[in-house]
Amino acid sequence: MTASPNTPERVPWKQWDEPSGQWMLPGEHPPTAERTLLLEVVVRILFPTVLVFSLYLLIVGHYGPGGGFSGGLVAGLAFVLRYIAGGGTDLGARVGSRIRLRPPMLVGVGLSIAVLTALAPTAFGAPVLASAKLSVAVPVVGDVDLVTSLFLDVGVYLLIIGVVLDLLRSLGSGIERDAQGAGERS
Amino acid sequence: MNTINMSMAVVVAVLYGVGFYLLLQRSLMRVLIGIVVLGHGANLLLQLAGGPPARAPILGSAPDEQIADPLPQALALTAIVITFALTTYLLALGYRSWVLVGHDEVQDDIEDRRIAHRRAPEASMGEEAGSDDMSEDEDDPGSAAASGDPVEPSVTSGPAGSGRGVGR
Amino acid sequence: MSALVTLPVLLPMLGAALTVLFSRSAFVQRLIGIVVLAVVSAVAAVLLVAADQGAPVVAELGGWPAPVGIVLVADRLAALLLLISTLVTLAVLLYAIDQRIADYGRETASTTFHPIFLLLSTGVSLAYLTGDLFTLFVAFEIMLAASYVLITRRTSATRIRSGMTYVIISLTSSLLFLTTIALVYAATGSVNLADLAERVGELPTGLQTVLALMTVVVFGIKAAMVPLHFWLPDSYPNAPAPVTALFAGLLTKVGIYALLRTQTLIFPLDGPSTLLLVIASLTMLIGALGALAQDDLNRLLSFLLVSHIGFMLFGLAVFDAAGIAGTALYVVHHITVQATLFLVSGLITRRTGTVSIDAMGGLAKTSPALAVLFAVPALTLAGIPPTSGFVAKLALLQAGAGAGLETSLVAGVVILASLLTLYAMVRVWVRVFWGAEKPPLTDPDPTDELIVGTARTAKPMYVATGALVAVSLTIAMVAGPLSAVTGRAGQDLFDRAPYQVAVLGEERTP
Structure with a gap:
């Protein structure tokens, strides 16, 4: 709305403290009374933080509390927050603002990754679902242990996010659409 | 053989009682709540099956012999996930019934x-x-x-x- | 070899994931479904041969040994039922695909049907193969969750009621199952079936009885044995024909399988169980009499399904190697024949536009193929001599006659229930296939997905149904070797030791 490519020198001083980025969630959201500015701005800040935390849970899951399921749920909750703040138009069929992805795709990809990870050890003569530990020496960080069951967790993580998004889509915006009476009942 | 304490037994009994009572109702919403309550009862029972409460489940946070049995916790986690999924499903079904029939009551055959x-x-x-x-x-x-x-x-x-x- | 045991579970799951990914292309979805189920059938056949010639094939997931880790076990019974179930699932899938193509053309894809169908197959396979009680619970949940979606998919106002009944009853039984698992774990500290076989034996008798009764109730609800059967004739008939066929063929049999496995392995008896004998008699009679009162073809078949659950319970109630073998044989026979009958019922409804027997007539003249397709499984279900039903019933009767007075009496009930089944089938035949021709009714609900009352050609649907009839006839033809296999399977279950040795290893078992 007010975002302009002007450099700070050219901006009149009255506009210095005007927001330069887009702070409200959905750009093309129609102006209705149902929006709360505070919630949307807070969610805007929280959203990436919660996502990073969910990634942390995902990676730490093998040795500590966490894992693909809880990580996925936390990430899903981030999207729930966005849904509550921005409504159905924010989520719909998109993750973030650029990548368009249908939630069932996430479910499919996640489940595929999980099953393939389960089957992969048989190629090395190990039993199904066996895991191995890879130790990698990363220059600055030091020794990093990578357990192969992380891939299974990644699959579960994606699956859970897909399920939560699908739930928001069908039970959230789907019902909203029905309520507006405009949606066709499929 | 150690037994569970009385208060926990009572809680489980109350959860089961309330759950089954709600299951017998006509409205799908009440049935849904009944299933949730019943699920909580079953999960609590699973937890109690793992030994006395207030023990740490994480390796290294307590001496080995004082660690809680991790298996019931894993079972309960799985059961919670399943109950969660089926609860959302019942919600969707109730909504569908409301759209189609105008209410969410389970009718006679x-x-x-x-x-x-x-x-x-x-x-x-x-x-x-x-x-x-x-x-x-x-x-x-x-x-x-x-x-x-x-x-x-x-x-x-x-x-x-x-x-x-x-x-x- | 051990990795092979996991394939019947993992492949359909992978297939479900892939069908979600390829939901835009109907062709790819169908191809994935058919290929996956065909491969699983082949794997099941290999497993059956391996388990029959040697020891049960065991897979330890993640390399964790038995009492701690999760194991998948394919012994003779599991592999046999897996094979027959997958074949029936494949035939039903072909029928469903053909129906879709006949009604809506080749291009239209259904985004949810194929993934859910394959997930159901995953759950069924896992239920057969699992070696511990909790994984059995998970398997049931996968299977039931998929079935909830199938029974309420694209639902109409009339169908949603039956779906609700089904979902609520199944959820209740699942929560009871969870309770049972909690009690079993509290009493023994294990959920592994082979391990439980030892530990439950050390418990006080009263506790053993309580746990055994709880498993009977839980699996009895799922298998629809008589005091707990009321949900089945209410819910099954309202689903589309392929879905009903799959449910009737597989879901109740998985309940019977779970009963068979837990009762023989964990709660073995010394002789015939009077409780189960009474339940079996009641199930046979009430199911058959209920079928006679029905006018709706699908409800009639559902009541017959309940009745024949009693036959399988009877074999278990006799509780010796012969009885268990008879039940195993009966399950194999009944999975195919009941699924076939529901598919034929779907074809009949498609042609006549109604499920009411009184509103049909003269079909033998207008559609001879349909008459043949109905007559063969109907006679098989009733147990007329050259069919597989006769072989299976004979095995049950022999077992019953050889185990004392009270089982011989119940064997008489078996004969009576068979006659009632025959009567119900003849009644259907006379009203539907003979008599004056009646014009097909119009589709009562043109808006829903199911199209009925159309004479539009659907030859592939007949072919898929015919394939199942052929499977059923094949069972009758290979009855000798098959009953030898089920005989060995029954002996295995009765002895318990082969299963325990395979799962726990030699040194752990006495």
């Missing part, structure tokens, strides 16, 4: 009622088929009204009934 009503006069009186047809026509709306059914089911049972009339 119409065909079952119809057969019960059709067979009863035959068995008691042994009359010819003509009265059978009449009693069926009289009974159908009556049974629908008596059981508090909405209008839709009795309407949809109409074509089947008329088809049967053609058959005779």
Whole structure:
């Protein structure tokens, strides 16, 4: 709305403290009374933080509390927050603002990754679902242990996010659409 | 063999009691809450099966012999996930019912009622088929009204009934 | 070899994931479904041969040994039922695909049907193969969750009621199952079936009885044995024909399988169980009599399904190697024949536009193929001599006659229930296939997905149904070797030791 490519020198001083980025969630959201500015701005800040935390849970899951399921749920909750703040138009069929992805795709990809990870050890003569530990020496960080069951967790993580998004889509915006009476009942 | 403490046993019993009571209700919403409560009861029971409470489940946070049995926790986690998924499913089903029928009550089996009503006069009186047809026509709306059914089911049972009339 | 045991579970799951990914292309979805189920059938056949010639094939997931880790076990019974179930699932899938193509053309894809169908197959396979009680619970949940979606998919106002009944009853039984698992774990500290076989034996008798009764109730609800059967004739008939066929063929049998496995392995008896004998008799009679009262073809078949659950319970109630073998054989026979009958019922409804028997007539003249397709499984279900039903019933009767007075009496009930089944089938035949021709009724609900009352050609649907009839006839033809296999399977279950040795290893078992 007010975002302009002007450099700070050219901006009149009255506009210095005007927001330069887009702070409200959905750009093309129609102006209705149902929006709360505070919630949307807070969610805007929280959203990436919660996502990073969910990634942390995902990676730490093998040795500590966490894992693909809880990580996925936390990430899903981030999207729930966005849904509550921005409504159905924010989520719909998109993750973030650029990548368009249908939630069932996430479910499919996640489940595929999980099953393939389960089957992969048989190629090395190990039993199904066996895991191995890879130790990698990363220059600055030091020794990093990578357990192969992380891939299974990644699959579960994606699956859970897909399920939560699908739930928001069908039970959230789907019902909203029905309520507006405009949606066709499929 | 150690036993669970009384308060936990009472909590589990209350959860099961409330859950089953709600399951017996007509409204799908109450049934849903009943299933959630019942699920909590079952999960609590699973937890109690793992030994006394207040023990750390994470390796290294306590001496080995004082660690809680991790298996019931894993089982309960899985069960919670499953109950969660099925709860959302029931929610969706309740909503669907509300869209289609206008309420979320679980209704009677119409065909079952119809057969019960059709067979009863035959068995008691042994009359010819003509009265059978009449009693069926009289009974159908009556049974629908008596059981508090909405209008839709009795309407949809109409074509089947008329088809049967053609058959005779 | 051990990795092979996991394939019947993992492949359909992978297939489900892939069908979600390829939901835009109907062709790819169908191809994935058919290929996956065909491969699983082949794997099941290999497993059956391996388990029959040697020891049960065991897979330890993640390399964790038995009492701690999760194991998948394919012994003779599991492999046999897996094979027959997958074949039936494949045939039903072909029928469903053909129906879709006949009604809506080749291009239209259904985004949810194929993934859910394959997930159901995953759950069924896992239920057969699992070696511990909790994984059995998970398997049931996968299977039931998929079945909930199938029974309420694209639902109409009339169908949603039956779906609700089904979902609520199944959820309740699942929560009871969870309770049972909690009690079993609290009493023994294990959920592994082979391990439980030892540990439950050390418990006080009263506790053993309680746990055994709880498993009977839980699996009894799922298998629809008589005091707990009321949900089945209410819910099954309202689903589309392929879905009903799959449910009737597989879901109740998985309940029977779970009963068979837990009762023989964990709660073995010394002789015939009077409780189960009474339940079996009641199930046979009430199911058959209920079928006679019905006018709706699908409800009639559902009641017959309940009745024949009683036959399988009877074999278990006799509780010797012969009885268990008879049940195993009966399950194999009944999975195919009941699924076939529901598919034929779907074809009949498609042609006549109604499920009411009184509103049909003269089909033998207008559609001879349909008459043949109905007659063969109907006679098989009733147990007329050259069919597989006769072989299976004979095995049950022999077992019953050989185990004492009370089982011989119940064997008489078996004969009576068979006659009632025959009577119900003849009644259907006379009303539907003979008599004056009646014009097909119009579709009562043109808006829903199911199209009925159309004479539009659907030859592939007949072919898929015919394939199942052929499977059923094949069972009758290979009855000798098959009953030898089920005989060995029954002996295995009765002895318990082969299963325990395979799962726990030699040194752990006495």
